[in-house]
Amino acid sequence: MIIGIKDYLNEELKIILNNLNELFNKVWSTAKLRSYSEGDTSVLDELWKALVNFGLFEFFRDAKPRDAAILMEEVSSRLPPGIVITTIIGAVATGNELGDEKYEGKLKISISSTANMAPEAHRADVIVIGDNLIWKDDASVKPLNSFDNSMRWCQVNFRRSTKVGVNRDLVALLLSAAIVGTGKPPLELSVDYAKKRIAFGRPIGAFQAVKHKLVNMALNIELARSLYLRAADDLKLAPMALDYASRIIPNTIRDSIQVHGGIGFTDELDLHLYLRRSVTLSKVYSFNVDELWESYDKSRAREV
Known part of the structure; x- marks a missing residue:
């Protein structure tokens, strides 16, 4: 789930x-x-x-x-x-x-x-x-x-x-969710690998550096997910959710490759499939996010 x-x-x-x-x-x-x-x-x-x-x-x-x-x-x-x-x-x-x-x-x-x-x-x-x-x-x-x-x-x-009429905010919302989707399996694969891979007589997941990386990966995915869920209730935020997911999820998948070590860089594992898809999804639709953030900040200021 x-x-x-x-x-x-x-x-x-x-x-x-x-x-x-x-x-x-x-x-x-x-x-x-x-x-x-x-x-x-x-x-x-x-x-x-x-x-x-x-x-x-x-x-x-x-x-x-x-x-x-x-x-x-x-x-x-x-x-x-x-x-x-x-x-x-x-x-x-x-x-x-x-x-x-x-x-x-x-x-x-x-x-x-x-x-x-x-x-x-x-x-x-x-x-x-x-x-x-x-x-x-x-x-x-x-x-x-x-x-x-x-x-x-x-x-x-x-x-x-x-x-044709295109709701660009809905495009951004679904793309951000799709990108988040590519980040979940690499995290699960990394957690499983960290439990099974033995180094120096211990599972690598017992080492603090690996623990921190796995926790950061989980937090990145959860933050990106939280932002698209918030955007689902306020669609003008969807391009920002897409911008965040586009930047954070590919890096998170790269972290999963590092957790796997040398084998993570090979074609033997599927991690690169998720990385390739996340990067491709991030390029499907473009928005001027700086302008959108500026507009959003101004609207919030008026509300205050």
Whole structure:
């Protein structure tokens, strides 16, 4: 279960999270993610069908921002192909231009704020760049070799587009939750490793330096989570939650690599998969956070 979040879960969400974890345990793994990164789309087809049958996308239709963010954290922690993450964000944050199909799993959506660039656009049926809605047939898409090839960046050149309403605060909220989700498994792996790895006749978790690092990792994740939960109740804070998660979670995952020592830097462990995903998610949508903080400080000053 998610660390420190039990009090925020209603009974419906508890059931959904438990069943979702069972589904992922049956149909998904980091081994399949590696296979997808190398071009095996059959594993995506299998997972996508399972998620549609589960009703994952449908849940986000009427979900409150807090419930949507909590569920996004859990989905992201399982490292599905990046198109799953961008489709959820695109479905929740766009207007009615895509109709009900976006909640029925009939459309794969890529979303970005970077001109002519979008993650997983080569897998998408529709691409949203800024406020431009681009159908696959109206664009040429070139996938690029990327830091995270399970969420591959693509160059997008489009011939025509229509305007679409995008709630950028909801984009920021879900992205911040997704980034926090990538930090949880490395922490769990590090705690488990620190209990089992013996050095100088003792588990390395008995050494104060390792203890402090693990505690700091847990605090970083909890602080980032607390901020996105606060932002779920006040969406104008969501870009700040995204900014904080984007800076703190990748560093936290790097700490997990250090806890594992030399083996942590190898391809044998999955830690680098979480690091790559967290960094990629942090680049999907950009905000001028300094301006947002300044605006927020001014509004607080007026309230006082």
